[in-house]
Amino acid sequence: MDLKHIHGTNVLAVRACYHEDGADLLAVAGEDSVQILQCNHHAIKSLAFFTVGLKVTAIAWSSRAVSPAVSDEWCIELAISTHDFSLHILSKTSNSEEKITSFGGGLTGHHGRINDITFVGGQDNSARHIASVSDDMNLIVWDLCPAVNPAVNSVVEHEANEQFDSNISSHPIVRQPTALVIPFSYPLCSVSSHATTSKELLVSDTRGSVFLIDWRKDPNDIDEDILSQQNVIELVHPRILADAISNLPKYLSGCASWQRDDANVIGSVFGTEFALWDLSKLKGGKPLSTGLSFPEGGHRFRWCPTFPEYFAISTASATSKGAVVNIYSSFHLQTQATTFQISPRPHRLTDFDWMATRGTPRLAAAVGRVVYIFPISVN
Secondary structure (H helix, E strand, O other): OOEEEEOOOOOOEEEEOOOHHHOOEEEEEOOOEEEEEEEOOOOEEEEEEEEOOOOEEEEEEOOOOEOOOOOOOOEEEEEEEEOOOOEEEEEEEOOOOOEEEEEOOHHHOOOOOEEEEEEOOOOOOOOOEEEEEEOOOEEEEEEOOOOOOOOOOHHHHHHHHHHHHHHOOOOOOOOOOEEEEEEOOOOEEEEEEEOOEEEEEEEEEOOOEEEEEEOOOOOOOOOOOHHHHHEEEEEEOHHHHHHHHHOOOOOOOEEEEEEOOEEEEEEEEEOOEEEEEEHHHOEOOEOOEEEEOOOOOOOEEEEOOOOOOEEEEEOOOOEOOEEEEEEEEOOOOOOOOEEEEEEOOOOOOOEEEEOOOOOOOEEEEEEOOEEEEEEOOOO
């Protein structure tokens, strides 16, 4: 069943919650607010409305999110970035009102547009750290509950974790977060984490490179620059990289993402092509497979969380078919992508994401003020 939600302003971003307890939750960012929707297969219900007063540039869901479909004591918790280079934690529970806690602005944070954010993965305390990437060429990992003394031993660190767990629902940030800054050589487009690891982050830059970073590695271990120590793997698409080096790139955006059920499989889109890597079959960092995305250049790359062999790519530009998204199967890359037209010309797709509910895969797509939620069937 197709569903439609009309927002009060143009929708700038949408992000679905991939965590099991919040699989039917969707965050919709307008020009000055964020609305939380509960989307089952038959209806949409508004759960929360956060008036931010700033344009949102990125959204990430916390693992603490719990849908009303799972528990009467539900909880909403997510992080957003805004156009003033700040970050904010948005929270609401079944027995409390909306709360916004801000951090990361001014001298302590980014000095360019924040293009993407993610909560760090892993099974324990996965809601404690947030990673953000920006046009200022920095990856910053934020500790939302730092110890009083950064040089504390593991006992105090354990106490900080316990304090984080006990206080996060009532006040997400106990102290001002601390920032670990990892510099890069080019502006950064995307950052993602994986549920199987709390140490590694996947980062892409505007040049077309994808980096696998061990952000917990001690920078004092080796007397080299931070990036060379913490860069575990650099993945490159040779042709895209050559184009970026030899000329001013036509496309200054890209996106990389981990496959949900296999941390060895990575996908990205940059310019007119996408690339897939398998870390268990590395060929000097070259992609295992490549293909065409959009002549106008790709914008978003998203793996389906429920059917992980599928991925989708969108473009931020207007196309001859209007607002569209391409669906691919990693099992049948030689076949042409299935194109879904969401709205005809002159409309364009602002953002999209997969819903994490079980059953037939569904997409949430933003066009103007409208968010469309619809199932797909790919043969």
